[in-house]
Structures are given as structure tokens and as C-alpha cells.
Amino acid sequence: MRAELEQAAPEALKREKHQKAVGLRELPGDTSQGVVLRFAPNPNGPLTLGHSRGVAINSEYARVYDGKVVLRFDDTDTKVKPPIPDAYDWIADEYEWLAGNPADIVIRASDRMPVYLEHAERMIAGGFGYVCRCSSVSFRNLREDKQDCPCRGKDATESLSDWKAMNAGEMEEGDAVVRVRTEMTLPNPALRDWPALRIQHAPHPMVGDRYKVWPLLDFQSAIEDHEQGITHIVRGKDLMDSTRKQTLLYEHFGWTYPEPLYWGRVKVHEFGGFSTSGMRASIEAGEHSGWGDTRLPTLRALRRRGFRAQSLRDFWIDLGLTQKDISISMQTIEAFNAKRIDSSTERRSFVREPVILSLDSNLATDNPGSRISVQKHPGGTVEGFREWNLGDSVAVQAADAAVGSIRLKEYADITVSGESAAVESYGRSDDRPVVHWLPLEMGREAKLHRPEDGSIISESGLLEDFELEVGKVYQLERVGFAKLEELPENGPASLLWLHR
RNA sequence: GCUCGUGUAGUGUAGUUCGGUCCAUCAUGACGGACUCUCGAUCCGUCGACCCGGGUUCAAAUCCCGGCACGAGCACCA
Numbered sequence: 287m288r289a290e291l292e293q294a295a296p297e298a299l300k301r302e303k304h305q306k307a308v309g310l311r312e313l314p315g316d317t318s319q320g321v322v323l324r325f326a327p328n329p330n331g332p333l334t335l336g337h338s339r340g341v342a343i344n345s346e347y348a349r350v351y352d353g354k355v356v357l358r359f360d361d362t363d364t365k366v367k368p369p370i371p372d373a374y375d376w377i378a379d380e381y382e383w384l385a386g387n388p389a390d391i392v393i394r395a396s397d398r399m400p401v402y403l404e405h406a407e408r409m410i411a412g413g414f415g416y417v418c419r420c421s422s423v424s425f426r427n428l429r430e431d432k433q434d435c436p437c438r439g440k441d442a443t444e445s446l447s448d449w450k451a452m453n454a455g456e457m458e459e460g461d462a463v464v465r466v467r468t469e470m471t472l473p474n475p476a477l478r479d480w481p482a483l484r485i486q487h488a489p490h491p492m493v494g495d496r497y498k499v500w501p502l503l504d505f506q507s508a509i510e511d512h513e514q515g516i517t518h519i520v521r522g523k524d525l526m527d528s529t530r531k532q533t534l535l536y537e538h539f540g541w542t543y544p545e546p547l548y549w550g551r552v553k554v555h556e557f558g559g560f561s562t563s564g565m566r567a568s569i570e571a572g573e574h575s576g577w578g579d580t581r582l583p584t585l586r587a588l589r590r591r592g593f594r595a596q597s598l599r600d601f602w603i604d605l606g607l608t609q610k611d612i613s614i615s616m617q618t619i620e621a622f623n624a625k626r627i628d629s630s631t632e633r634r635s636f637v638r639e640p641v642i643l644s645l646d647s648n649l650a651t652d653n654p655g656s657r658i659s660v661q662k663h664p665g666g667t668v669e670g671f672r673e674w675n676l677g678d679s680v681a682v683q684a685a686d687a688a689v690g691s692i693r694l695k696e697y698a699d700i701t702v703s704g705e706s707a708a709v710e711s712y713g714r715s716d717d718r719p720v721v722h723w724l725p726l727e728m729g730r731e732a733k734l735h736r737p738e739d740g741s742i743i744s745e746s747g748l749l750e751d752f753e754l755e756v757g758k759v760y761q762l763e764r765v766g767f768a769k770l771e772e773l774p775e776n777g778p779a780s781l782l783w784l785h786r
Numbered sequence: 787g788c789u790c791g792u793g794u795a796g797u798g799u800a801g802u803u804c805g806g807u808c809c810a811u812c813a814u815g816a817c818g819g820a821c822u823c824u825c826g827a828u829c830c831g832u833c834g835a836c837c838c839g840g841g842u843u844c845a846a847a848u849c850c851c852g853g854c855a856c857g858a859g860c861a862c863c864a
Contacts, residue, residue, distance in 0.1 A: 305812080306811045307800055307801085328863085366861085366864085422861080426861095430788085459862075462862090472789090474788075474789040474860075475788055475859090475860045476788090476859050476860040477789085480860095486862085500862095502861085502863080503864050507864095524858050525858095526858075551857065563863095609791060610793070611857050612799095615796095615814080615815085617814070618798070618813080622814090628826075631826095664824080695823055714823065761824085762824090763824040765826095767826090
């Protein structure tokens, strides 16, 4: 039997190991007519690491299917999570940075109010929505008991006149709400005559006090998804009931609901969750210096530290779409980034806690002269050399000097005694530890700022002063990756810690 | 309470649709080794998992039943 198989179909005998699937799984539903996705943040702050999943996944699907992404600002709340005017531009920029291209379409819910109000009126006139004047508590009790509220039985004309009063500003906040008519007996209490629009008199930062009635997310989003021809909605599974609510609304309008996909909640060990309002509060309380504070999980902070957009994309795409609630480590994201940048990142020497040693080279022969060349990257993946002018003094880290017998990388074997050191050999003579160092004249003062336990510690040292470029990430030998953020004429250069 | 969802190594993830190709994939991590004039990179190796209990079956991560755990929604927030 086996012999026969070997003859006929040798591949059938091979045990093939299962492979891990790469990339995102296929989108469900019909994708032949093109796909339209959307990313819909609230502009109440800049984008966080949490948002980056939405940008990465949606833009990647758009790339794979040659589709479009709508960037929609869900800014219909003026009280609880009010928009920050600057955040619209921040987010558009951050989207472009992360996705690698600008969003195909950008819209603001606050600019589209007439569309929502018109649909609300149609809904009320059609009898599948009504104005409810119950208080939120009393409605909550009725919903709990599966009982109709008194407003439910009103005819459309009465609701319509209430609707006009709401819009005219003749009702106070909390006096009325527009509900979508479902069934009060639905098993899922979340779906029973859910609220679609409410009164807000607080002025909107972008459109002022023109509107007195504003849609809630479930209604606004439902209408707009249909208006924009969204084919697939990728969102957190906390919004599963939104899908169910909106599907009921779509049935009233006779529309077809987009294909929904979900992801679970994500936490990062080092940061916890990603609450924009929480961060805003801590910034206002002075606990953080701003949205770009390197201790914050904002895209701005990550970008400032030197993370590549592609690394973040790699990470989220590798994670894929699962509904499991997960808690990941920054180490994993850092590994993706290190992989992306290592081969193209130049090396530099940064000596912390420097001690200055004067070199005595009387003993050694084969002195290489007054200059040495060190590769910009040890693997040669960055071409070129760092040229070091040598003098009589060198700087090494105190802890390294304390070892006594060390090798100055690429230069000389020395033995330290006090403030001087004897050069024993320029070639490598034994297996003594190799340390990073600097000729004194090649060093310029610098501070490396790194977050630790919620505060930022700054380590002073000497940074190799060779072709330094602000904004560039370097790998500090035996220290780790860091971005050069400032290079002032006077005073220490500023380095921001990236990762190992 | 009602409703919905999820449970695969330390952390994530593939496989679950159509049971056998799975002594369960890959990454990350830890540990060890090789190489390297970085504590980096590269290469090699080791460690480590199918939530629990029943059932069906020759065969269950996969199907069925029952538990348990965790998360979410039930906001006039998004």
C-alpha cells in the first residue's frame, strides 16, 4: 500500500506541518463590488495606541482589497466627551502617518447634522421612531419590566410637534429623547426602544449652538454608514449590541446592513487601557507634560520616540482580528520595531557616568595613529564609517573602568589605574571585556531621557559627536535605541529612549 | 438580573467551518550554545498550551450536553 502510494502520489505521504496563516483573514460577504471601510474616532484628543489598531486594520483591508477608508469624526457629544478643535487635524495627520496615505474621504458628523435630523424626522413621521418624554429613570424601569412607556402610543403628528419643539430649543436637556421603535419584549434589554437623539444645549466647538438636538452614536453612525456606502464595519466587540440596534433601524429604512467584524479589548501591560479623557485629565492636572509625553500611549508619543508606523502595522496585522480580550506587552511591539529598524540604524557611542582616562601608550607598538574608523553598522547594512580623531584622553563608563582590564572597542587593550590607563596592545591580546568608549574630543554632552515607573529619569553622558542629525534614531552601543531630539548649540543634546 | 461574546504555552497567535494530515503553528519571552571587537544582529537548541466534566466516535483542540472563568452591553458617552 505504502509502496503504491509512493508510486502514485508521493506527496500524500509527506507530513506537512501546519503553518501559521499570515496577514488578515478574508473579509466576509461580497467584496466583488469593492469595499468601503471606516475609521470613526471621537476628536476629543489625539490618537492612542488603541486607535492604531483601527487605523492599521482598516487601511490594510483597504490596501488588500483596493478599497477605500472613510475617516469620520464622531463628534456629536458636546458635554461628556466634547471635541477638541485641534484634534481633527491631529488625527488626520496621525492617520496618514500610520496608514501611509491619507484617508480617502474625511467627514465630520457635526457637518452632517442636516442629514441626521432629516432621517430622524422621516423616522418619526413613518412611525418607527417617536419622541419620548419620560425621564431616563422611569424609562429604565419600564424597559426592565418590558412595559411600554406612555409616549409610545402617541401618534406621529404629536411626536412630530414635540420634535419641532425640541429643535426649536423649547425643551430643556433631558426633557425628551427620540427613540427607535423596536419591541419592548425583546429578550435583550439593550435593544428595547433604544435612544437615537437627545437634546443638547451646550454649544458645539465647531458648529456652535445652531442645533439643539443631536444624534447619539448608534443613530448617527447607522445613518452615515449607509450614506457613505460602507460595506464592512470593523469595530470593538463592545459595540456588538450597536450592530443589533442598528440592524433594527436598517430594517425600518429598508436598507442592508454592512458586514460587521469585531475585535476584543486590548490592554498593554505597561499602560493599562487607553482612556483619552483619562489622559486629558492627567495632563490638565500637570502629571504629564502634554499629549506627547513619552509615558503616554499616544501615537504622538510613540512617534516622537522613534517608532515606525510600519512596525505598528506589522504588529496589529500579526495580531489579526480576534474577539478575545487580550493584554499585550510593549516588549512585543518593541520587538517588531527593532526588527524593522535595526539594519538601517547607525551606531553611536554614548558613555554614561563618564570617567576620563589619560592614555599612556609607551608600552604598545603598532599605534594606528591619530584617527580610527568605525563602521556605521557592524553588519555593513549602513555603508560608511565614523571617523574618530584620537587624543590623549578617553571617556569610559565608570562601571567599565572599575573592571580594570578592558578593551576599548575597535581600538586598544588597556589597564586602568586611577585617572590614567596603560595601553597594552592595539590588537586584541586576550578575551577581556569589550566596552564602548569615546575619545574625549569626540564627545559632546547629552542626556538620555527614559521613562521608568511613571517618572522620567535623565542620564547624563557623552555622546559621540559624529554626523548627528536631529530626529534620527541611533543605536547607542551596549545601551539601546534612542532618538536624538534636540542638538542645541550650547548645552546637552537630548536623547529619547526608544527600546533595547 | 437580562442579553451577548470569548476561553490553545508567561504573552499573543494559527488550526475549530467539513473530526484523522496536530506527539498542535508562528512570533514574543526565558534559558543555553555558536558567531560577532555592543549588553545589538545573525544562526542553532531547549522550555512551555488545547478552561473543567461528561457524551458521541475506531479517532475530538475540532461535534453534542453540562459546568466554570473572564469580558462587554442594558448611558439623554463614543
